[in-house]
Amino acid sequence: MSFSFTPERRAKLDALILRYPKKQAALLPALRLAEEQAGCIDFDAMVHIAEILDVSPARVLGVFSFYTHYRRPGTGKYLVQVCSTLPCALRGSDAVYDALSSELGIGRDETTKDGMFTLKKVECLASCGTAVCLQVNDDYIENVRPEQVPEILRKLRGGA
Ligand code: FES
DSSP states (O other): OOOOOOHHHHHHHHHHHTTSSSGGGGHHHHHHHHHHHHSSOOHHHHHHHHHHHTOOHHHHHHHHHHOTTSOOTTOOSEEEEEEOSHHHHHTTHHHHHHHHHHHHTOOTTOBOTTSOEEEEEESOOSOGGGOSOEEETTEEEOSOOGGGHHHHHHHHHTTO
């Protein structure tokens, strides 16, 4: 197995586990800690977490695959998630998504050849009042219009 938590992250996870009535309930934060450590969550990380939490690897995979926000292997430097739930849809999220897809030359769940961007459509990002909402890694970009897409990507490419 090629993944194991660093001693610091394992100590964090052990402290988190104590907050829950059952250690299996710490699965989501355990996945987050693995993602922080490795930049994404691969199968080895899921097996490691399963062993720590006394659950099956299939259980970890099931939870991991339910949530779109965890980074998969091969995810680009910028994970661009476009909310497609009704409030954002009514404010034009399809057009924003199409503009991103066109500018990047990729479709849903694809990554640009240079490894910079992965594009996803996701459900509500809990910022409905500022539709259309994008999430780029851990940051929100709100009130997005299709015509803003080139500038958003330019700033990301420039690291701004
Ligand atoms: S519907 Fe888009 S953030 Fe809630």
